[in-house]
Amino acid sequence: MVYESKFKISLLALILLLCISPYFFHSEYYFTLGITVCTFAVLSAGLNLLYGYIGLLSFAQVAFFGIGAYTSAILVTQNSWTIWTALPIAGIFTGIVGAFVGYTSLKLSRHAFAIVTLSFSLLCTIIAREWISLTRGSMGIPGLPAPTINIPSLETIVLDRPNYLYPVFLIYTVLALFLFYRLGVSRIGRALKAIKLDEPLASSQGINVLSHKILAIVVSAVLSGMVGGLFVFHLTIVDPSIFDFYYTESMLIMVIIGGPGSYWGVLCASILFSVIPDLLRFSSDLRMVAYGVLLIISVLILPNGVAGFLRNRNNKRWKIH
Amino acid sequence: MDITFLIQLLLNGVVVGLFYGLVAVGLSLIFGVLEIVNFAHGDFYMLGAMLAFFSGMYLQFDYFISIAVVIIVSVFIGYLLYQILIVKLKNRSFEQSILLTIGVSMVIQNGSLYLWTATPKMLSNLYSYKVLEFANLTLPMLRAIASIVTIITFSVIFWIFYFTRLGKAMRGISQNRDAALMVGIDPVRIGLYAVIIGVTLSGLAGAVLAPIYTVHPTMGFAFIFKAFAIIIIGGLGNISGTVFAALVLGIVESFVGGIFQLALVDAIAFIFMSIVLLVKPEGIWGRGVRV
Numbered sequence: 001m002v003y004e005s006k007f008k009i010s011l012l013a014l015i016l017l018l019c020i021s022p023y024f025f026h027s028e029y030y031f032t033l034g035i036t037v038c039t040f041a042v043l044s045a046g047l048n049l050l051y052g053y054i055g056l057l058s059f060a061q062v063a064f065f066g067i068g069a070y071t072s073a074i075l076v077t078q079n080s081w082t083i084w085t086a087l088p089i090a091g092i093f094t095g096i097v098g099a100f101v102g103y104t105s106l107k108l109s110r111h112a113f114a115i116v117t118l119s120f121s122l123l124c125t126i127i128a129r130e131w132i133s134l135t136r137g138s139m140g141i142p143g144l145p146a147p148t149i150n151i152p153s154l155e156t157i158v159l160d161r162p163n164y165l166y167p168v169f170l171i172y173t174v175l176a177l178f179l180f181y182r183l184g185v186s187r188i189g190r191a192l193k194a195i196k197l198d199e200p201l202a203s204s205q206g207i208n209v210l211s212h213k214i215l216a217i218v219v220s221a222v223l224s225g226m227v228g229g230l231f232v233f234h235l236t237i238v239d240p241s242i243f244d245f246y247y248t249e250s251m252l253i254m255v256i257i258g259g260p261g262s263y264w265g266v267l268c269a270s271i272l273f274s275v276i277p278d279l280l281r282f283s284s285d286l287r288m289v290a291y292g293v294l295l296i297i298s299v300l301i302l303p304n305g306v307a308g309f310l311r312n313r314n315n316k317r318w319k320i321h
Numbered sequence: 322m323d324i325t326f327l328i329q330l331l332l333n334g335v336v337v338g339l340f341y342g343l344v345a346v347g348l349s350l351i352f353g354v355l356e357i358v359n360f361a362h363g364d365f366y367m368l369g370a371m372l373a374f375f376s377g378m379y380l381q382f383d384y385f386i387s388i389a390v391v392i393i394v395s396v397f398i399g400y401l402l403y404q405i406l407i408v409k410l411k412n413r414s415f416e417q418s419i420l421l422t423i424g425v426s427m428v429i430q431n432g433s434l435y436l437w438t439a440t441p442k443m444l445s446n447l448y449s450y451k452v453l454e455f456a457n458l459t460l461p462m463l464r465a466i467a468s469i470v471t472i473i474t475f476s477v478i479f480w481i482f483y484f485t486r487l488g489k490a491m492r493g494i495s496q497n498r499d500a501a502l503m504v505g506i507d508p509v510r511i512g513l514y515a516v517i518i519g520v521t522l523s524g525l526a527g528a529v530l531a532p533i534y535t536v537h538p539t540m541g542f543a544f545i546f547k548a549f550a551i552i553i554i555g556g557l558g559n560i561s562g563t564v565f566a567a568l569v570l571g572i573v574e575s576f577v578g579g580i581f582q583l584a585l586v587d588a589i590a591f592i593f594m595s596i597v598l599l600v601k602p603e604g605i606w607g608r609g610v611r612v
Contacts, residue, residue, distance in 0.1 A: 119546060
C-alpha cells in the first residue's frame with residue numbers, strides 16, 4: 001500500500017507539473033496542446049466510466065460532446081447568452097438526452113447497445129448537417145465570440161487567446177476528473193464494478209442495475225457535453241465534424257491502452273496520446289493507422305491495457321514471495 | 322402523380338435495396354456464426370471497389386473480370402483476417418471483438434486515405450451511360466447488371482445456407498452454439514467459412530457498385546451504418562430477415578426521397594431502426610436482440 005500511495009503521489013506531482021508546463025514556454029502552441037489534453041482527459045474519463053467500470057461499450061460519447069458543443073454555441077450566438085450560463089444549460093440538456101438514449105438502448109442486448117449508440121452518433125451528424133435553419137448545416141456556426149469574464153469594478157477580461165482560455169479548461173478538467181474519481185471510489189463506483197463482474201449477482205444483492213447504468217451514462221454525458229461546449233469556444237467554430245468518428249477512435253485508444261477501469265492509467269494514456277503524436281508531427285492518416293495497429297495489438301496481447309498488465313505483474317510478484 | 326412514376330420509384334427502391342442487402346447479408350452472417358459485429362465490413366466493401374477501380378482503369382480489365390479478381394482477393398483477405406486476428410480472440414468478450422474490428426477498420430481506412438487520398442474516383446466502362454427502357458420505365462444498364470449479379474449471389478448464398486451441410490452447420494451454430502459443438506460441428510472451421518463468405522460478399526458489393534457510385538476511401542463508412550440498421554431491423558443473424566429489411570429500406574427511401582424530396586433520406590434507416598427497437602426489440606423476425 002505504501003508503495004502504491006508513493007507511486008500515486010509522484011504521479012499526481014508529475015501531472016501537476018504537466019498542467020503548469022505550458023507556462024514555461026512562451027508559445028501559444030503549448031497552450032493549445034494543453035487544451036487538447038484537457039478535452040481528451042475528460043472525454044476518455046467519461047468513456048472509461050462506461051466501458052471500464054460497467055462494461056458498456058458506448059459510442060454515444062462523441063454525440064454528447066457534439067450536442068453540448070452545438071447547444072452552447074447556439075445559445076451564445078442566437079440567444080446572445082454568455083458562455084457561463086450557456087455551459088450549464090448545455091450540460092443539463094446533454095444529460096437529458098443521455099438519460100433518454102440510455103433508457104431506450106439499455107433494454108437491448110450488449111450487441112444492440114453498441115450498434116444503437118453508434119447509430120445515435122451518426123444520426124446526430126446527419127441532423128447537424130441537414131437541420132440548416134438551426135445549425136447552418138455543413139457551413140457550421142463560425143465566429144463564436146471569445147468568452148469574457150466580467151468582474152465588477154475591474155475591467156472586462158476577454159479570453160480570446162489559448163493562453164487565457166487554458167486556465168478555464170484546466171479548472172473545468174480538474175473539477176470533472178475529481179468528480180469522476182469520487183464517483184469511482186464511492187459506493188456507486190463499487191456497485192458499477194460489481195455490475196461489470198456479474199450482473200445477476202449484483203442485482204441479487206439489491207443493486208438496481210438499470211438505474212446505476214443510466215446514472216453513469218448521464219454523468220459522463222453531462223461532463224462530456226460541457227467540455228464540448230467549452231471546446232468549441234477554443235475552435236471558434238462548430239460544424240458537423242464535431243461528431244467525427246476520429247474523437248471516438250482517439251477516446252477508445254486512450255481507454256484501451258491505458259487500461260479500462262483504471263482511472264490513472266486512462267488519464268496517463270490520454271495525456272500521452274494527445275501530446276506525443278502532436279509533438280512528432282505525424283501525418284494524421286498515418287497516426288490513425290498507428291492507432292489502429294496499437295488497438296489490435298492491445299486487444300490481442302493486453303486486453304486490460306498497460307495498467308492491467310502492471311497490476312497482474314504485481315499480483316504475480318506478491319504471490320511468489 | 323401518375324402510376325409510372327410510382328412504379329419507377331418502386332423499381333429504383335428495389336435495386337438500391339438489393340445493393341444494401343449484398344453488404345448487410347455478409348455482416349449478418351458473420352454476426353450469426355461468430356457473434357462478432359464486424360466494424361471493418363465497410364472497409365472491405367471499399368477495398369473491393371478500389372481494386373475494381375484500379376484493375377478497370379489501369380489494367381483495362383473487363384467489368385466481369387475485375388469482379389472475379391476482387392472475389393479471389395476477398396477470399397484471401399477473409400482467410401487472412403480470420404487466421405491472423407479473429408481466431409486469436411477465442412472466447413473473449415463481445416466488446417473485444419468490436420475493438421479488434423475497429424482497429425482493422427482504422428488501419429484500412431486511414432491507410433487508403435494515405436495511399437490514394439480522399440479524392441473520389443470515377444470508374445467508367447462499356448456499360449456506362451447506357452440505359453434500359455421498358456414501357457416508360459428506365460433503368461441504367463449498370464444498375465440492371467449489378468442487380469442481376471446481386472440476385473445470382475443471393476441465390477448462391479441461399480443455396481449454401483439452406484441446402485448444404487455447411488449452411489446447416491452455420492445455422493446450427495447461430496441457433497445454439499453449445500449444442501452445435503456437442504453434435505460435432507467445428508466452430509473454428511465454420512467460423513472461417515463464415516468470415517470468408519462475409520468478406521467476399523462485401524468485396525463483391527464494392528466491385529459491382531464501383532462504376533455506379535464514386536470510389537473513395539470513406540465510401541464504406543456511410544454504407545456500413547445502413548447495413549447495421551438493416552441487420553437490427555431484420556433480426557441480428559437472420560439472413561432472410563436481412564434481405565427483406567434491406568429491400569424494404571431501399572423502397573421506403575426511394576419513395577420518401579421521390580415524393581417528399583426530404584433531405585433527411587439518410588436518417589430513415591435510423592428512424593426505422595429506432596421504431597423497430599422500441600416496438601419489437603428482437604427485430605422483425607429476430608432470433609432475439611435480447612440475450
